[in-house]
Amino acid sequence: MFCPNCGNQIKENAAFCTHCGRKIVIEDLPAQQAKQDEAEK
Numbered sequence: 001m002f003c004p005n006c007g008n009q010i011k012e013n014a015a016f017c018t019h020c021g022r023k024i025v026i027e028d029l030p031a032q033q034a035k036q037d038e039a040e041k
């Protein structure tokens, strides 16, 4: 993968860019939807 800040290649599971030190944030889809529909029984 590549650092979104400096563009240098970094490890796939890197938490920080080893070149610029920027924290790598993996943007996942919002999967934590409250299951309130199930609670209304």
Ligand SMILES: [Zn+2]
Pocket (backbone or CB within 6 Å): 003, 004, 005, 006, 007, 008, 017, 018, 019, 020, 021, 022
């Ligand atoms: Zn970087």
